[in-house]
Amino acid sequence: MVVILRSLVSKVVKMSNVLLFFITFSMILLSTIIIFSIERExxxxxxxxxxxxxxTVTTVGYGDFYPVTIAGRIFAMFLYIFGIGILGVVIGKIVDSFATIKRLKEEGKLKYTGAGHIVIFGWSKKAEIAIHEIINSDEKIEIVIIDQLAREPFPHDRVIYIQGDPSVENTMMMANLQNAKAAIVFADDTIDNSVLVDGKSLLFVSAVEHYAxxxxTVVEILREDHIKNFKHVNVDEFVLSHEMISRLLVQSTIQNGITDVISQLLSRSIGDDIYxxxxxxxxxxYKDAVVALMNDGATLIGAGNKLNVNEVLNEKIPNDVCLRIICSKETLEKIISR
Structure with a gap:
């Protein structure tokens, strides 16, 4: 009998999940009909x-209902042996499935199915700072990191990790890049040669432009003479990291404290921000916008990529232009709600 039960359990465990769930559902349904037929009263x-x-099969046993006839009790004993065993296997498989999903997520092997997210190519300290800034800037947007690390580098409910070569189409498909809002490519800090660094970034961004x-697309570039190559593949924006740092350091010596102002404008976690x-x-x-925004406590600093608003106050504002303002988050919400 023990050998038979052991063989039966072994076969049940090896069953496919679909077949096992079907058998369990059928057993519960059939058991309900049988006990109802045996003991109507x-x-x-x-x-x-x-x-x-x-x-019974979940071993809760409240005792509010129980069979009283011999036939009913015999059937109950059958249910104790086989029903509880099968359901135990099902529960074990469910728990194991959750554990498998968690492991695959941590290893970056689950496909991301969301949309409107931001994809970051490559993990680094700069990527970590960027993620914190995105999380502070938007309470809903999700972030997908693409890298070849063994496990997720930034455990967070809104951060998803995809393991793979960022230049391969299958990896971008796993990250659902075609439905993303934006893609950020950071320069690889682990490479000393600036030509190789920009070359790697160019490879990634070229793959992005081809696939999605x-x-x-926003990419960090180390050398200014490489800009033409990135323009050739239709990169939307690029940042010359070395140039920006050098200029900021110079301006800090000329205008003491300027870095504090710039940091405040760039970070969502410090003071007023650009929106x-x-x-x-x-x-x-533009004059209408300047006056209205000033009354609300906001400052209009630009339209699109232009910062000469004060020189064109009497010009009409194009309907499709995005206005850039400096204000607090509370002021922004007040302006949008009107």
Whole structure:
């Protein structure tokens, strides 16, 4: 008998999940009908019979219903042996499935199915800072990191890790890049040669433009003479990291404290920030927008990529331009709500 039970359990464990769930469901349904047919007085409705079967196979056993006839008790003993065993295997498989999903997620082997996310190519300290900034900037947006690390580098509910070569189409498909909002490519700090660093970034961004040309791409570049190569593959924006740092250091010596101001504007976690808003219907000229925003406690600093708003106050605001303002988050919410 022990050998038979052991063989039966072994076969049940090796069953496919679909077949096992079907057998379990069928067993519960059939057991409900059988006990209802055997003891009509004890189980007046099919639901009462189902309730007893479920409390039995889950070993809860409330005792509010129980068979009183010999036939009913014999069937109950059958249910104790086989029903509880099968359901135990099912529960074990469910728990194991959750553990498998968690492991695959940590290893970056699960496909991301969301949309409107930001994809970051390569893990580094700069990527970590960028993730913190994105999380502080938007309470809903999700971030996908693509790298070849063994495990996820930044455990967070809104950060998803995809393991693979960032230049391979299958990896970008796993990250659902075609439905992303933007892609950020950071320069690889582990490489000493700036030519190789920019070459690697160019390879990644070229793959992005080929696979998902509608995704907004931002790339960090080390050498200015490489800009033309990135323009050739239609990169939307690029940042010359060495040049920006050098200029900032120089400006800090000329205008003491300028770095504090710039840091405040760039970081969502410190003071007022730069935001984009759409033109209001009653804002005909830039002067209308400047006055209205000033009354709300905000400062209009630019339209699109232009910063000469104060020189064109009487010009009409194009309907499709994005206005850039400096204000607090509370002020922004007040402006948008109107």
């Amino acid at each position: 004890t189980f007046p409705t099919l639901f009462d019979a189902l309730w007893w079967v479920m409390t 040309p509608d995704v907004y 984009e808003i759409e033109k209001k219907e009653n804002w005909i000229t």
